Amino acid sequence: MYVGQRLKRKEDLKFLTGEGKYVDDLAFPGTLDIFILRSNVSHARLTKIDVRDALNFPGVEGVITGLNFKLDNRPRNFPMAKDEILYTGQPLAVIIAKDRYTAADAAELIQVDYEELPSVLDPETSLKNEIRAIEDKDNVGYKKVYSAGDPENAIKDSDVVIDEKIEISRVYPGAMEPRGILSVYQQGSLTVYASTQSPHYMRKFLLSVLGDKVNDIRVIQADTGGAFGSKLFPYAEDFITAYASIVTKRPVKWIATRSEDMKSTYHGRGQIHHVKAGAKKDGSITAIIDDLILDMGAASHSTYLADIAATMLPAAYKIANVKVNVYGVYTNKTPLDQYRGAGRPEATFVIERIMDILSDEVKMDPIDFRKKNLVTSLPYKNPLGINFESGDFISLLQKSEHVYREFERKAEELRMKGIRAGVGLSFYVEENNFGPWESASVRVRGDGKILVVIGAAPHGQGDGTAVAQIVADELGVPIEDVDVIWGDTAIIGEAFGTYGSRSLTLAGNAALLASRKVKERAKKLAAQFLKSDVQELEYTNGKVVNPKTGKQISLKEIASKVTENLGGPWVYKEEPRLESTAYFGMDDLTHPYGSHVALVAVDETGKPKVLDYYAVDDIGKVVNPLLAEGQVRGGVIQGWGESVMEEMVYDENGNLITGSFAEYGIPTSMETFNIKWDFVEVGMSSAPLPAKGIGEGATIGTPPAVVRALERAVGKRITSIPVKMDNIY
Numbered sequence: 001m002y003v004g005q006r007l008k009r010k011e012d013l014k015f016l017t018g019e020g021k022y023v024d025d026l027a028f029p030g031t032l033d034i035f036i037l038r039s040n041v042s043h044a045r046l047t048k049i050d051v052r053d054a055l056n057f058p059g060v061e062g063v064i065t066g067l068n069f070k071l072d073n074r075p076r077n078f079p080m081a082k083d084e085i086l087y088t089g090q091p092l093a094v095i096i097a098k099d100r101y102t103a104a105d106a107a108e109l110i111q112v113d114y115e116e117l118p119s120v121l122d123p124e125t126s127l128k129n130e131i132r133a134i135e136d137k138d139n140v141g142y143k144k145v146y147s148a149g150d151p152e153n154a155i156k157d158s159d160v161v162i163d164e165k166i167e168i169s170r171v172y173p174g175a176m177e178p179r180g181i182l183s184v185y186q187q188g189s190l191t192v193y194a195s196t197q198s199p200h201y202m203r204k205f206l207l208s209v210l211g212d213k214v215n216d217i218r219v220i221q222a223d224t225g226g227a228f229g230s231k232l233f234p235y236a237e238d239f240i241t242a243y244a245s246i247v248t249k250r251p252v253k254w255i256a257t258r259s260e261d262m263k264s265t266y267h268g269r270g271q272i273h274h275v276k277a278g279a280k281k282d283g284s285i286t287a288i289i290d291d292l293i294l295d296m297g298a299a300s301h302s303t304y305l306a307d308i309a310a311t312m313l314p315a316a317y318k319i320a321n322v323k324v325n326v327y328g329v330y331t332n333k334t335p336l337d338q339y340r341g342a343g344r345p346e347a348t349f350v351i352e353r354i355m356d357i358l359s360d361e362v363k364m365d366p367i368d369f370r371k372k373n374l375v376t377s378l379p380y381k382n383p384l385g386i387n388f389e390s391g392d393f394i395s396l397l398q399k400s401e402h403v404y405r406e407f408e409r410k411a412e413e414l415r416m417k418g419i420r421a422g423v424g425l426s427f428y429v430e431e432n433n434f435g436p437w438e439s440a441s442v443r444v445r446g447d448g449k450i451l452v453v454i455g456a457a458p459h460g461q462g463d464g465t466a467v468a469q470i471v472a473d474e475l476g477v478p479i480e481d482v483d484v485i486w487g488d489t490a491i492i493g494e495a496f497g498t499y500g501s502r503s504l505t506l507a508g509n510a511a512l513l514a515s516r517k518v519k520e521r522a523k524k525l526a527a528q529f530l531k532s533d534v535q536e537l538e539y540t541n542g543k544v545v546n547p548k549t550g551k552q553i554s555l556k557e558i559a560s561k562v563t564e565n566l567g568g569p570w571v572y573k574e575e576p577r578l579e580s581t582a583y584f585g586m587d588d589l590t591h592p593y594g595s596h597v598a599l600v601a602v603d604e605t606g607k608p609k610v611l612d613y614y615a616v617d618d619i620g621k622v623v624n625p626l627l628a629e630g631q632v633r634g635g636v637i638q639g640w641g642e643s644v645m646e647e648m649v650y651d652e653n654g655n656l657i658t659g660s661f662a663e664y665g666i667p668t669s670m671e672t673f674n675i676k677w678d679f680v681e682v683g684m685s686s687a688p689l690p691a692k693g694i695g696e697g698a699t700i701g702t703p704p705a706v707v708r709a710l711e712r713a714v715g716k717r718i719t720s721i722p723v724k725m726d727n728i729y
Contacts, residue, residue: 002469002479003689006626010479011464020223023180023195024255031182031251032061034244035103036237037093037110038263042121042332042654043133044085044114049093053109059102061248063110064094069209069239073301076135079236085114086134086298087332088654089263091236096244096252119332119654123272123295126329133330134298141296142303142328146310148383149321154287158278160361166350167720170270170295170648172658173339174666177225178261181238182253183245188215190242195224197232197457198497203489205234206242213246221487224459228638229338230265231459232499233301237264259660266302267648268339270295271309271346277354283364283372287321288313288354294328299335303328308343308431311384315351316393316429316593317373322383332654340638341696342500344430345703352426352704353719356711366708367401370427378683388429388591391618391683397427399678400595403614407599410612411712414601421601421611424708428701429593432693433685434500437585440510441492442471442518444578446563448556450477452484452514455495456507461695462627463503467511469623470689474515475555476542493581501592501693504623509687510584517580526553528572529561590685592619592692596636596701600709606725608644608710610673615701617677620684620692632677632698639702641667644710647722665722 014020051063066082077084080091093110097103120126120133129139155161182193190210196202199219206217224231237254245252256264274291290313294306303326310324359369374397380388407423414421439455452471456463464484472479485491496502519539526544527534530551538545545552562576570576594617602608615632622628645665649657658664684690703721711718714728 173230175226266337422712432501438506513582606729635698
C-alpha cells in the first residue's frame, strides 16, 4: 500500500536539476514584450494620455490606452484606467515593443494629465461615506447581516462583557515567482501560458470578454512558483496581454517585477472587527456581536472573504447567540482577494482572541475555558448554518493540552531566569474542499504505464505524488509506473483547479473513481482474452484472475494485447478502451480541525523568537504524511510572518511604502524554528477516500497561538497583527 506512506515527491527532479519551465523561460519566434505604465497617484480624474512620442520610439510596435471590459465585481475602469484612477499601481498605458527594456524606455515618454481627487485609505473612514473612493459609488459596496439567537439581550445578561477592536492587516501573498503570462496568437486562436492556479477558469474568464475576437483560447499552466490563492482570479494584466496578442497577431509576454507584483497582486486579509462578547462567571460564553469591516480596495470581488469569516466566527464552540454585521468598503488601494486560508484565518484569530481575553476576565485557565465551550458531539451545525460533519474536538484539544502544560513549565523556568517568555494555544476548525467538483482521467498505455490527467492544477503542493499513490494502490501497480499530469485545457474536458485545500480530496477521489472504471474495463477485456465470463473474474494486485480456472492476465498484458496486431482486425466484441474519466464532487464542504501551541520569548529590544512549536491536525485520511507535514511547516512560518512581520503599509497619499522586500518583512530561513507536527485520523470525510484538506490549516492556527504567547510574555493585551516590536518592548 502506498497510501499512508511518507514518500518523497515524484515531481521534484526537474526543479532540483534546473529543468523547470516557468512563463519567463518560454520563448516563441517573434515574441513581443509589454511594459505597463502604472499610476503613481491613488485617486485622480484622468484627463489625457499622450502616447505620440512613445509610438515613435524605435522598437515600439504599439501602445494601448483606455482598454475597458465589463466584468462582474470589477470597477468600470478595468483593466485600465480610462477616466478615473482608482489606486496607485493601476494600469494607465501598455507599451508593446521588441523587448521589455525598449518598452520600459518608451514608457518614460508618455505624458499623463490628471486632476487629483481626495483618497480614501482607512476602511473605517470609508464606512462614513463622506468622500467617495471609487467612481462615485457608495463606499459601502457590500452589506450583510448574519444572526442567530438573541445576542443583544444575551450580552446584557452576561456577567462579563468585553469590547475590543481587532485588526488584521493587509498582507502580500509573496509567491516565489511573480505573476506572468505569455499569449500566443495563431490562426485566429490563442494559446495562453500562465502562472495560474486554474487554467480552465482562466480560459473561461478570458473567453467571457475576448470570445468574440478569437475562435478559441487554450490555457496551459506553466511551472508555477507558488500562489497561495493569489493566482486564481482574473487580473488586469491577463486581459491586457491576451488583447495585445490579438491586436498584434504576435506572441506577447508580460512578466511582473517584484515591486510591480507587490503593487498589483491582490492583497490578502485586511479586516477590522469591532467585537462585543459576553460570558457567565462559570465560563459559559453567552453571545458575540461583531461589526466586520472588509477593506476591499478598489474592487468588490473579495466580499466572500467576509462571508466566510462571519459564518465561521463561532468556530468549534457552542455559542447560540451570534450577530455579525458585514461591511465591505471601497478604498483607494490595490484590490483585496484570497490568500492562504481566505477568511478562515481572520475568523479564527478573532474568536481565539475572544476566548483568551474572556478567559482572563473570568480568571479561568484558557484551556479549561475552551473545554467549557467546546462542541463535544459531532456532527454539529453551528448557529449560522455551517455543518461540522465528523471528528472529536475534545480529544484533540486534550492532546495539545499535554504539550501546552510542558511548554508552560519551560516558560516558567525561563521567567525565573529573567527571560520574558510566554505560551499560547489556539484551537481551530476550518472549511475546505470548495467545489463544486473536480475531474480526472486514467489511461493505461500500451506499455502498461499509467497516465493520470487531473483537473486540479498543483503548483508545489505535491498532489502529483499523492494522486499517484492513490491510483497505484487502486490498480495494484508500482508507483513508478504512474505518471500524473495537469494544467492544460486541451487534455481534459472541464475542471476547476487548485485552491481552497481541495485538490487531493476532489481530484484524488476523481482519480480513484476513474481507476475503478479502468478496472472494470480491464475485466471486460480480460474476459475476451481468457474466454471467461466477466462475472467470474476478479481484479487483484494488478491482475485479472479467474478463481475457477486459475487463468490470469496482468493489466500490462491486457494493454499490450489491445495495441498489438498493427493492420489486423479487432476480433473481440469489447471495445479496446483502457481509459476512463470521472468527476467527483461533495454535497458539502469538509471541516478539518487542529490545535497549535507556541513557546515564545521576547528580548529587551522587543524582538520575538519562537523557542518551540507544536501543531496537531485531524484531516481525515492522510495519504502522504510527509507532504502534509511540509504543508504544515510552510504554513506555520507564513503564519509567523503574518503575526509579527508582514504588513502592506500605505502613506497618507496612498503610496505603498512597503513596496519591495527591502521594506516588507517576510520570513527567511533565519526566522524559522523547530516545529513538531502530529496528526490523528478520526474525522473522516464522506468521500470514497475519506481525506480532508491540509494546505491552509497551519496559517489559520498559527497567528492566535503566537499572539497569545507574546501577550503572556510581555503582559500586554494584543488585538492586532502584525505585532510591532515597539508594542512589546
